Amino acid sequence: MDNIDLEVLKACDTWLAAGQPCEYVTVVRTWGSSPRPEGATMAIRTDGMVVGSVSGGCIEDDLIAAVRAHGTTRRRPEVVTYGISADEAHRFGLPCGGTIQLVVEPLGPHSRIAELHALARRRVLTRRTLDLATGGVTLAPARPDDRLRMDDRALATVHGPLLRMLIIGAGQLSQFLAQIAVGLEYEVTVCDPREEYRASWSLPGVEVVHAMPDDLVLEMKLDSRSAVIALTHDPKLDDLALMEALRTDAFYVGAIGSRANDARRRGRLRAFDLTEDQVAKLHGPIGLYIGSKTPYEIAISILAELVAVKNGVTLPAQMSVAGGKALAAA
Template sequence: MDALDLAVLQRARCWHEDGHAVWLVSVVETWGSAPRPVGSLLAVRDDGAVAGSVSGGCVEDDLVRRVSQGERPSAAGLVCYGVSKEEASRFGLPCGGTLRLLVEPLLVSTWLEDLLQRASRHELVARTVELGTGTVTLAATQRGARPTFDGERFTSIFGPQWRLLLIGAGQLSRIVAQMAQPLGFSVHVCDPRSEYHVDWDVAHVHFEVGMPDEVVLTMEPDAHTAIVALTHDPKLDDMALLEALKSPAFYVGALGSRRNTHKRRERLALFDLADEEIQRLHGPVGIYLGSRTPAEIAISILAEIVAVKNGVPVVQVPPACSEETPEAARHAP
């Protein structure tokens, strides 16, 4: 589930603690083109305040109208939007799009506290709601689990589905770590150099002080793991890459110019890596955006990671790009 949906639950908890009546609205099924995927979450407060999203906005407006007019369900039930072409148009849904929503009152917050605590520990949690009774159960789950609805029970997934390991704790790593968390990544940073971790202050990041190759092995990267080397120090970056490229990690990248990336590939070829493993390396890391600042380079890196995660082809360098083209000289040195 989108990491921002955890923020919706946090807001709902605060409203409930303040004495407001709150309803949670989840997308449980879609047909045709839908603006938000299954599992998307919205919280509606008794005075019309909302947090989150289940559509482009019109459905949210109608839900607020219902609450304002006294439609305040006391048990978990379903609401459907976009059954007809006219209704789809009215609620801003794409032609033929239909949403089925689960609307449930937030009656107790015990499960909510438990879920938020687990998520804060970077655990993946499956939350199951029974229609009618509104009974909520929580259970541990694995990366790759998806929301399911069998007509009587809806299960949604909370917590970081993806992991990102950054080698190096410099300025660029700080920015990447901050940007990656709202994208749903549990972020790990590895840097054995003491001067780099003394004042590390990015919240909710796992900091590892071991040697990069050992940290990669300990993490046991899987198909939901991305690894990016950002130190510019071959002694550290290459150690991590040697293990990362042999792993099932869906993305492995390294900072550096095209010239240095070529040299890195030559060094990696001296070790026990197959040609196809070396070819998995994304370098220079990131999609070409003409980036000139650390923040812009961070955006280019995360854009490429997200594209690969979503199965979208990426172009590393535009055809007319030369070695001197900006992008901070394609991430020199």
């Protein structure tokens, strides 16, 4: 499954190769509430066909109407702002007080879209810098922590591989977790050496691997765009994989289990010569305390915690499973 950014690049590449004029739209700034985050992209063809989105739909309608009425007439990038006034916010479907700023860029050979698309398909993380005065583009390797940046002269955006998720264990909870994670644009791999668990899997877009989890962690070369979630309850499978994952730059490493099992697991990991800082990276008991009981609810709880970590949000201790249960007991 392609992520949205890759689908937009693919559309631009295809249209340009066919000689069809098009524009590339990027959300560069938002104020207040906004339906789409900074970095969201959309491609719009000269006949009004679009791929991707930059709002809930109303801004897209305005851009489409302008293209259908006048064609793709821009000759250089243009900064466009929607939602400055309350009337505009209502007209364009922005939440109350929301303002969104876009860069609308006419594409051509100078835009280097084909090169960028090829790099993204090869999972090469790339920084694309657009000269706002001329429309010229430079491409350079990006770091995992690079983010969108814009000043009066240039717009720099980051393109490349999907966020990755390795799920250890192919049980029912793993299926629900993987299903939601795919919708969140993760490239999901499920690892389970147990044939009896793998045989029932049939989720499109998810790779199921027969391997020892710790070997796969090493093979995947996890980086800061990677997450590892251990769900087997079996120390023989979970612990060795967690040991290797906690030594990587993975932004999230978590394991299911009770508070007592979590304490025992941390003791075993220390025996593997992990440092206290490495053990402290482990999220467990995994998830947020929302009273979840069913596999679907537990999956939502886990992914809510993972999204918060990815977005750099520090949650109160009472929202963790351990903290929430302790508070409820008290």
